[in-house]
Each structure stands twice: as structure tokens, then as C-alpha cells.
Amino acid sequence: MPTDISTPTDIADLSLDAARPDRPAWGAVLSMSLGVFALVTAEFLPASLLTPLAEGLQISKGAAGQAVTATAFVALITSLLISTLARGLDRRIVLMGLSMLLIVSNLIVAAAPGLATLLLGRILMGVALGGFWSLSVATVMRLVPENAIPRALAIMFMGVSAATVLAVPVGSYLGALVGWRGVFLAATGLGVLALLVQFLTLPALPAQGNGRPGILLEVLRRPGMGIGMIAVLLVFAGHFTFFTYIRPFLENVTGVGVEGVTAILFAFGLANFAGTYLIAYVIERSLWLALLLMPLVMAALALLLTSFGGAAPLDAGMIALWGLVFAGVPVAWSTWITRTIPDQAEAGGSLIVAAINFAIASGAGLGGVALEIFGPRGVFLISGLILAAATAIILTRIRAR
Structure with missing residues (x-):
């Protein structure tokens, strides 16, 4: 019996399949x-260089910290607007333009004489970050055949894991050697390298989908998208409630010093890097199972740490396991976007980035209140409850194609 392919989404699926390459462009x-x-x-660099940055510009640490706030806020706005602003433009050109903006941002920060210039550089950084992230998932799914998408996304997110592991400790180390301005110049060199590799490997990527104003609301109204974004928000909010306040827990509950905190966080980062690689194999077998198990395991870990935390080896092991499991969250949800709305993956990427940035703010804010009222164990308890709610929604409401 012939299959009915008369719906717009099915027609879009066929056109996208036809546009995908027969061989994966792994270099791209x-x-x-x-x-x-x-x-x-x-x-991440301002977090590792906050003290020398503030001293060098003769501003308070709180004022220097606004560089982080400005970046996150602008990234959130950019993620919602980039598909509309870049409508009709070749994505290769847009991505390379955003990489050039990163280079300019780092140069401005490296030469900043005061707070105003610092914030200007970080605002440009927010545009580059929000724009590149929003377009990245849709771009990767056009570079490889459909069966290779989970592995390609895992490779892309390895860049995030590597930055998580290296940025703060290496930034602090280099800052002591060459000063904070030298570190931003080194980051400029890294941006130049990324731009060069993109120039050499990215193929032409004519605009796809519909970037008109209002498309995000239209996508949200599609079946399953609204509840999916709620699940995304809860998973990331649960994680950032946990991770933002992990140091007070390790210091006050586990009872380790600065060196112990550094070692545990480094182990978290290494496990996170490994998890980014391993999650592709889980997704290839069952995307829905991956979506379900990750918040379930994280919720269990949060509740175990709340109830039994206090022994350094045990806490370190559970936190490393958290890093391993959480690594798969952005990969799995990005894959869910490519399968749920393949014809509007850019809009879906924008919604994911916006949800993550909102989750960072809300998770950190909620955790801060909980820390003041209930202490570190209370923070982890709330994190576990948020993740349990996400697990329940995924179990009952989320379906994966």
C-alpha cells in the first residue's frame, strides 16, 4: 500500500533528505x-580572569562580572532573532561572519581601557555565541547523512566539553604567565584558526526553512514542541541549579579544600568529554530512552548526594557520573529537534538556545535562594525534584521519531 506523503512536513522531509550528502563531510x-x-x-574566560581583569581596568569584581551577564543576555536575544535576520543568506557566510565577530570581540576586550569597552566586546561576543549556536544544529544535519547525525552532533559538542575542561584552568594559568590581555589575544588566535578551518572545509549552504518573523511561535505550536521545550527547560534548570552551587556543597558538605574542589571538577570535565562521545551510540539505538534516562540518573544522583553526601570518594564518583550523563543532554535534545522538525531545524535550534540561557538564569537564581534558606543540601534536593519533574514529562508526553 503506498505511503501518503501529501502533508507539508513530509514533503519537507523528502526535500531535506535529497539535499543531504551521500558521504559525511567530517572535516566540516x-x-x-x-x-x-x-x-x-x-x-568562560572572564570567570577565570575576574580578579586580574577587575584590577587591570580598575573596576570592582561585580562590575567585571557584568561582562558574563551581558554575554548571556545578548546571546539569548540573538538566538531568537538570527534566523530572521539572516534570512536568505548562505549559512557558510553567516557562520564565518560570526567567527569573525568572535575575533573582533576578543581583540576589543584585549585592548579595553575601561568597563564600557569591555562590555562592548562582550556584547559582540554574545551575538557571535547566540548566532553560531542557533545555526549549528541545522548546519551539522546538512553535512552528513541522516544516520550519521547523532555522531556528528556528538563531535560538535565535544568542542563544548573540551572548553569546559580547559578554559578555566588554562585561562587562569596563562593569565599568571602573560596577563589577562595576553589570554584574550590567545583566544583571538584560536578564533582565527576556527575561521580558517571553516573557510577550508564548509561547503556552500544556501538558506533553508522559513526565517520570517513569527516562525518561532509557529514552530512552538507544532505537536509536541511546546511540551518538549518545557522538558528541555527543566532538564537544564535542574543541572544548573546543581552545578552553579557545586563548590559550596564540596566545601561545606564534602569537606574538601580548594585542591580537592579543583580535582573533582576536573574529573567532572573529563567524564563530560567522554560522555559526549558515548551518547551517540545510545541515541543510535533509542533516542527516547536516552532522553528519559539522563534526567532520571541525574535526579537520583542529586537525591543521593542530598541524603548521603559527605564522603569525598563517594561524592567525587557521583559528580563524575553526573558529568558523564549530562554530556549527552544537549546532543540528545538537538537530535530530537532534527527529527521532530527537520524542515525548521534552525528555528528549533534558536528555541533550544533560548531555553538553555533562560534555564541558566532561572536555575542559578533558584539555587541561590535555596542556598541561603536551606544550605547546599537543599540546593541539590531542589535540583533533584526539578529533574524528576522533567523525567515524568518525558516519560508521559515526549515521543521521539
Whole structure:
């Protein structure tokens, strides 16, 4: 019996399948991974250089910290607007333009004489970060055949994991050697390398989908998208409630010093890097199972740490396991987007980036209140409850194609 393919989404699926390459362009995928590595490294640098940055510009640490706030806020706005603003433009040109913006941003920060120039550089950084992230998932799915998408996304997100592991400790180390301005110049060099590799490997990528104003609301109204974005928000909010306040837990509950905290967080980062590689194999077998198990395991870990935390080896092991499991979250949800709305993957990527940035703000804010009222164990308890709610929604409401 012939299959009915008369619906618009099915027709879009066919056109997208026809546009996908027969062979994966792994060089181009690696260029995307290098691009996000350069972006996320630059995003994290102010956190590792906050004290010398503030002293060098003769401003308070609180004022210097606004560089992080400005980047996140602008990234959120850019993620919602990039598909409309770049409508009709070849995505190769747009991505390379955003990489050039990253380079300019780092140069401005490296030469900043004061707070105003610092914030200007970080605002440009926010545009580059939000724009590149929003387009990245849709770009990767056009570089490889459909069956290779999970692995390609995992390779791209390895750039994030690598930045998570290296940016803060390496930034602090280099800052002591060459000063904070020298570190941003080094980040500029990394951006130049990413741009060069993109120039050499990215093929022409004519605009696809519909970038008209209002498309995000239209996509949200599609079956399953609204509840999916709620699940995304809860999973990431649960994680950032946990991770933002992990240091007070390790210091006050586990009872380790600065060296212990550093070692545990480094182990978290290494496990996160490994998890980014392993998740592709799980997704290839069952995307829905991957979506379900990750918040379930994280919720269990949060509740175990709340109830039994206090022994350094046990806590370190559970936190490393958290890093391993969480690594798969952005990969799995990005894959869900490519399968749920393949004809509007850019709009879906924008919604994911916006949800993550909102989750960072809300998770950190909620965790801060909980820390003041209930202490570190209370923060982890709330994180576990949020993740349990996400698990329930995924179990009952989310379906994966």
C-alpha cells in the first residue's frame, strides 16, 4: 500500500533528505566543533580572569562580572532573532561572519581601557555565541547523512566539553604567565584558526526553512514542541541549579579544600568529554530512552548526594557520573529537534538556545535562594525534584521519531 506523503512536513522531509550528502563531510563537522570550542572558551574566560581583569581596568569584581551577564543576555536575544535576520543568506557566510565577530570581540576586550569597552566586546561576543549556536544544529544535519547525525552532533559538542575542561584552568594559568590581555589575544588566535578551518572545509549552504518573523511561535505550536521545550527547560534548570552551587556543597558538605574542589571538577570535565562521545551510540539505538534516562540518573544522583553526601570518594564518583550523563543532554535534545522538525531545524535550534540561557538564569537564581534558606543540601534536593519533574514529562508526553 503506498505511503501518503501529501502533508507539508513530509514533503519537507523528502526535500531535506535529497539535499543531504551521500558521504559525511567530517572535516566540516570538525570545523563546527572547533568553532564552538573557540566560542565557549571565550565565553568562560572572564570567570577565570575576574580578579586580574577587575584590577587591570580598575573596576570592582561585580562590575567585571557584568561582562558574563551581558554575554548571556545578548546571546539569548540573538538566538531568537538570527534566523530572521539572516534570512536568505548562505549559512557558510553567516557562520564565518560570526567567527569573525568572535575575533573582533576578543581583540576589543584585549585592548579595553575601561568597563564600557569591555562590555562592548562582550556584547559582540554574545551575538557571535547566540548566532553560531542557533545555526549549528541545522548546519551539522546538512553535512552528513541522516544516520550519521547523532555522531556528528556528538563531535560538535565535544568542542563544548573540551572548553569546559580547559578554559578555566588554562585561562587562569596563562593569565599568571602573560596577563589577562595576553589570554584574550590567545583566544583571538584560536578564533582565527576556527575561521580558517571553516573557510577550508564548509561547503556552500544556501538558506533553508522559513526565517520570517513569527516562525518561532509557529514552530512552538507544532505537536509536541511546546511540551518538549518545557522538558528541555527543566532538564537544564535542574543541572544548573546543581552545578552553579557545586563548590559550596564540596566545601561545606564534602569537606574538601580548594585542591580537592579543583580535582573533582576536573574529573567532572573529563567524564563530560567522554560522555559526549558515548551518547551517540545510545541515541543510535533509542533516542527516547536516552532522553528519559539522563534526567532520571541525574535526579537520583542529586537525591543521593542530598541524603548521603559527605564522603569525598563517594561524592567525587557521583559528580563524575553526573558529568558523564549530562554530556549527552544537549546532543540528545538537538537530535530530537532534527527529527521532530527537520524542515525548521534552525528555528528549533534558536528555541533550544533560548531555553538553555533562560534555564541558566532561572536555575542559578533558584539555587541561590535555596542556598541561603536551606544550605547546599537543599540546593541539590531542589535540583533533584526539578529533574524528576522533567523525567515524568518525558516519560508521559515526549515521543521521539
